[in-house]
Amino acid sequence: MGNDERLRADIVEVGRRLHDRGFVASNDGNVSVRIGDDRLVTTPTGVSKGFMTPDMMVTTDLSGRKLAGDREPSSELLMHLAVYEHRPEVRAVVHAHPPTATGFAVAGIALDRAVLAEVVCTLGSIPIADYGTPSTSELADAVRRHIRAHDGLLLANHGALTVADELFAAYYKMETVEHFARISLVARQLGREHLLSREEVDRLQGLRDRYGIAAPAPLCPPDGGAGEDCQVLEAPSSPGRRLVDPDAPDPASPDVPPSSADGPRSGGGVPGDDDEVRLTYRELTALIADAVTQLR
Numbered sequence: 001m002g003n004d005e006r007l008r009a010d011i012v013e014v015g016r017r018l019h020d021r022g023f024v025a026s027n028d029g030n031v032s033v034r035i036g037d038d039r040l041v042t043t044p045t046g047v048s049k050g051f052m053t054p055d056m057m058v059t060t061d062l063s064g065r066k067l068a069g070d071r072e073p074s075s076e077l078l079m080h081l082a083v084y085e086h087r088p089e090v091r092a093v094v095h096a097h098p099p100t101a102t103g104f105a106v107a108g109i110a111l112d113r114a115v116l117a118e119v120v121c122t123l124g125s126i127p128i129a130d131y132g133t134p135s136t137s138e139l140a141d142a143v144r145r146h147i148r149a150h151d152g153l154l155l156a157n158h159g160a161l162t163v164a165d166e167l168f169a170a171y172y173k174m175e176t177v178e179h180f181a182r183i184s185l186v187a188r189q190l191g192r193e194h195l196l197s198r199e200e201v202d203r204l205q206g207l208r209d210r211y212g213i214a215a216p217a218p219l220c221p222p223d224g225g226a227g228e229d230c231q232v233l234e235a236p237s238s239p240g241r242r243l244v245d246p247d248a249p250d251p252a253s254p255d256v257p258p259s260s261a262d263g264p265r266s267g268g269g270v271p272g273d274d275d276e277v278r279l280t281y282r283e284l285t286a287l288i289a290d291a292v293t294q295l296r
């Protein structure tokens, strides 16, 4: 099998996986791979990604002009071209509509909290590109604003996009985005998320070299605002701690959980007049009973 044939077969395989995992419905989604300096192979428009054959692929130049293929290239080709324009090292782009990640994109909630070590190491933050009408240059422009610093994006009210230096790596990043979205959803349904501290995030990102993980961009400075060349990641500074409960009062002791099933939150100093104090139902009842007794 020649290189070109192998590549087409790999795109077919990635399409099948996107379809099998429910990351696309009907003819959604598209995949492209850059070959050499001046060409790319893309999925055709108007076919299910679960039922493609290698001969359906379309070759274009990097301005989107068709060079070979019986079909028309993906309708989202402009978005793929925008990625290749700004990221010379990127060789593959995967776009799909995985339901949980797309749900976050519809809710306008970015996946930008430092929660899972492997996501912090690989993708870092996953921001939301502004809404743009699909298949137009609006969407390509929205992607352009984030793609220099990110390998995974949510597309507002649309789906997700991942990029990498080879096809399967880009596909696996799509799996990671959806998996991360599902875990984040469950944690939020459970009512709390402990975050990795900024110091732990620095430590994790320092491991990238050791494991050969390409880092898309550094974190933006904590008070430096957002930039196109850095990532915004919610990770509160807390020297000496690896996990931070953002809802807990400032802890005095690093490894004591801030609450337990039958006691009030502990670990903080003396609460101020305007601080929130949490009591269990039993404690509240006891306080009221006490007050009533004193009134008698």
Ligand SMILES: [Zn+2]
Pocket (backbone or CB within 6 Å): 028, 029, 095, 096, 097, 134, 158, 159
């Ligand atoms: Zn789409």
